[in-house]
Amino acid sequence: MIQLEQSRRDFLRRALCWVALGALSGCRALAGPALAPGDASANWLRDVIGNLDSAAHFGRIYLDAYPDERDARQLFNRIENVAQGRTDFESVSAAVRDDYVRGNTVSIDGWLLSRTEARLFALAALSSP
Amino acid sequence: MFIDARTLPNRTAIETDLAIIGAGPAGITLAREFAGRNLSVHLIESGGFEGDPDVQALYEGESTGIEYSLIGNRLRQFGGSSNHWGGYCRPLDEIDFERRDWLPFSGWPFPRSELAGYYDQAAERVEIAPGKFTDETYWREKSGEQLLSLATGRLEIQFVHYSPPTRFGQRYRDDLERAGNITTLLNANVTNLAGQQNGRDVKHLDIATLTGLRHTLKARAYVLATGAVENARILLLSRDHNSRGLGNAHDLVGRFFMEHPHVSGFGEIVMTDKSRLPRIYRERVKADNRGAQVAFKPSAKFMREKKLLNATFQMGVAGAYRAENARPHGDPQRAADHVDMLQASRRLLTDGATVLDSDDPSYSGVWLGLGSSCEQAPNPDSRVTLSGTKDALGLQRVRLDWRLTEQDRRSYVAHVRSLAQEFGALGLGRMKIDIEDDGKWPRRVDGGSHHMGTTRMSDDPRSGVVDRNCRVHGIDNLYVAGSSVFPTSGTANPTLTLVALALRLADHLKGKLA
Ligand SMILES: Cc1cc2nc3c(=O)[nH]c(=O)nc-3n(C[C@H](O)[C@H](O)[C@H](O)COP(=O)(O)OP(=O)(O)OC[C@H]3O[C@@H](n4cnc5c(N)ncnc54)[C@H](O)[C@@H]3O)c2cc1C
Numbered sequence: 001m002i003q004l005e006q007s008r009r010d011f012l013r014r015a016l017c018w019v020a021l022g023a024l025s026g027c028r029a030l031a032g033p034a035l036a037p038g039d040a041s042a043n044w045l046r047d048v049i050g051n052l053d054s055a056a057h058f059g060r061i062y063l064d065a066y067p068d069e070r071d072a073r074q075l076f077n078r079i080e081n082v083a084q085g086r087t088d089f090e091s092v093s094a095a096v097r098d099d100y101v102r103g104n105t106v107s108i109d110g111w112l113l114s115r116t117e118a119r120l121f122a123l124a125a126l127s128s129p
Numbered sequence: 130m131f132i133d134a135r136t137l138p139n140r141t142a143i144e145t146d147l148a149i150i151g152a153g154p155a156g157i158t159l160a161r162e163f164a165g166r167n168l169s170v171h172l173i174e175s176g177g178f179e180g181d182p183d184v185q186a187l188y189e190g191e192s193t194g195i196e197y198s199l200i201g202n203r204l205r206q207f208g209g210s211s212n213h214w215g216g217y218c219r220p221l222d223e224i225d226f227e228r229r230d231w232l233p234f235s236g237w238p239f240p241r242s243e244l245a246g247y248y249d250q251a252a253e254r255v256e257i258a259p260g261k262f263t264d265e266t267y268w269r270e271k272s273g274e275q276l277l278s279l280a281t282g283r284l285e286i287q288f289v290h291y292s293p294p295t296r297f298g299q300r301y302r303d304d305l306e307r308a309g310n311i312t313t314l315l316n317a318n319v320t321n322l323a324g325q326q327n328g329r330d331v332k333h334l335d336i337a338t339l340t341g342l343r344h345t346l347k348a349r350a351y352v353l354a355t356g357a358v359e360n361a362r363i364l365l366l367s368r369d370h371n372s373r374g375l376g377n378a379h380d381l382v383g384r385f386f387m388e389h390p391h392v393s394g395f396g397e398i399v400m401t402d403k404s405r406l407p408r409i410y411r412e413r414v415k416a417d418n419r420g421a422q423v424a425f426k427p428s429a430k431f432m433r434e435k436k437l438l439n440a441t442f443q444m445g446v447a448g449a450y451r452a453e454n455a456r457p458h459g460d461p462q463r464a465a466d467h468v469d470m471l472q473a474s475r476r477l478l479t480d481g482a483t484v485l486d487s488d489d490p491s492y493s494g495v496w497l498g499l500g501s502s503c504e505q506a507p508n509p510d511s512r513v514t515l516s517g518t519k520d521a522l523g524l525q526r527v528r529l530d531w532r533l534t535e536q537d538r539r540s541y542v543a544h545v546r547s548l549a550q551e552f553g554a555l556g557l558g559r560m561k562i563d564i565e566d567d568g569k570w571p572r573r574v575d576g577g578s579h580h581m582g583t584t585r586m587s588d589d590p591r592s593g594v595v596d597r598n599c600r601v602h603g604i605d606n607l608y609v610a611g612s613s614v615f616p617t618s619g620t621a622n623p624t625l626t627l628v629a630l631a632l633r634l635a636d637h638l639k640g641k642l643a
Binding site: 046047048049050051053054055057058089090093096097098099100101103105107109110111112113114117121124 | 280281396470473480549551553554560561562563
């Protein structure tokens with residue numbers, strides 16, 4: 001758990017850097033290093049979802065549909081909020097399921113996805129080249 | 130006893146107690162109930178024991194609404210369409226019988242409980258396992274697997290039972306042969322229900338053979354059991370005393386034609402670990418030597434809350450994926466999309482497990498093909514009328530104008546979403562929905578060969594052709610059997626219910642004719 005908490009903090013710090021970089025360079029797409037396989041932040045995201053490249057594919061579609069969510073900190077906070085302040089796998093997974101129960105879903109290229117899950121995918125997109 | 134009407138002398142006049150027109154599941158079920166009784170029964174069937182293209186051609190007609198084959202969806206021979214039915218059986222739901230304030234023309238004259246005992250008997254006639262349509266304990270024990278506790282409250286399950294499928298003609302032919310009081314006339318086409326002057330009784334039936342013979346048959350009571358399209362057609366053709374047709378004082382005969390719209394390709398589900406969906410949800414499981422499978426359907430509570438119609442979904446594994454062999458779907462792009470979703474959601478779909486199959490780490494999951502059918506609102510503009518062209522007997526053919534409404538579509542789309550949400554909520558899979566919520570039905574909508582509603586049942590002659598006993602309003606000795614009497618269609622395949630109704634009608638007629 002401690003290790004996971006560490007990973008997600010790493011993740012957040014790095015993500016925020018990329019956002020800053022993106023904003024500075026004025027690019028629509030966020031500039032920033034891709035997550036390397038051994039990277040702790042990548043590990044957190046990978047622990048919660050699955051393959052990051054695949055997730056990023058759907059995440060990009062989500063961000064195109066919701067461009068005002070191109071903000072890693074905001075995305076992260078929203079995920080953390082619905083997961084009741086926790087970011088371990090069990091809490092995030094429960095939040096995702098709960099989205100489906102409550103109908104808090106979005107359509108991503110036809111896939112009906114939990115809003116939280118789509119945001120996780122968006123984080124994967126923001127953190128990939 | 131069986132008699133070929135073509136072998137009778139021309140203009141034979143037959144007299145009997147009960148005339149049943151049409152030897153499909155409804156007619157055969159009804160006739161068998163009178164075996165050995167002190168009544169003479171004639172079952173009058175257009176076809177013979179085998180299919181005959183000339184007889185089948187009598188079913189040709191025009192379709193002016195949603196494209197519909199009138200010849201491919203029915204069989205005109207002894208046993209009727211049960212000669213090629215699929216055998217899917219389940220009763221209508223309680224809510225299907227209720228008057229729903231959001232659904233115009235809804236409500237049967239009686240609740241489902243009226244049919245409970247008849248459903249049990251009907252289950253025997255169609256040779257399915259004892260009717261355990263909702264009994265989760267029974268199926269948990271029989272299948273040996275835990276069943277799922279659904280999570281959203283939007284859906285529930287029912288167990289569809291599979292008839293062998295019973296071919297009514299073959300299965301019950303000997304019974305009819307042996308019954309000394311039942312005569313089945315084959316190759317005998319009823320062309321007219323001749324009315325009395327008073328307009329309140331059928332006087333006799335006119336019968337024609339394709340070889341040019343004409344006969345008549347007089348009975349104390351008549352039952353029309355020729356399927357929902359022909360039941361309307363024969364009433365509309367019987368114009369001795371009313372140019373609109375028999376039983377059509379309120380212009381209702383042929384209206385309210387309903388099908389169960391089937392939309393193919395409306396979506397697919399991917400699952401990382403198929404074992405999380407017990408087998409009975411994705412394939413037929415045998416119990417008591419008969420098959421059953423889960424169908425998902427909206428809960429009554431959800432339908433009431435959202436003012437929706439009924440629907441049914443079933444599914445089966447259509448292909449499996451390995452990371453490096455992403456091709457089980459016919460469309461490679463779709464296959465890649467499936468694999469992407471399986472990879473992206475892998476952890477969420479396995480409760481955190483990473484490797485599913487240690488012998489095959491590249492294994493990604495499966496995709497499920499989905500089947501659906503939905504309820505359509507009773508719609509007076511969806512109808513059977515007579516066309517300008519004639520068949521080989523000189524009778525006007527039917528014209529079918531099958532129509533669906535926006536209410537039907539909206540309901541269906543909502544239920545498709547519910548299915549996707551349920552799979553997500555259970556952490557089982559992710560669904561790709563291919564039907565747009567854009568106010569339009571998909572280009573391709575099929576029927577399920579389920580014809581209903583054209584002589585609907587109501588206690589009020591202004592809103593129904595037959596009364597609660599299936600007697601045609603205003604005609605004392607004419608009854609209708611079959612799914613044409615359904616005021617609403619639900620989504621259950623119709624045969625079990627129409628057999629139950631035929632058994633109920635038999636009880637009524639036993640009293641009447643005693
Ligand atoms: C391909 C297919 C698959 C199906 N699968 C299922 C399924 O899985 N589950 C389910 O519940 N239902 C299914 N059905 C529907 C099912 O077959 C019908 O609900 C059932 O056969 C209706 O029974 P019936 O006796 O009312 O009418 P029919 O079976 O249509 O029988 C009517 C009889 O009347 C005779 N007839 C017609 N006109 C005249 C006339 N003028 N004079 C004398 N006789 C006449 C016909 O020859 C026929 O024998 C399926 C249908 C088809 C076509």
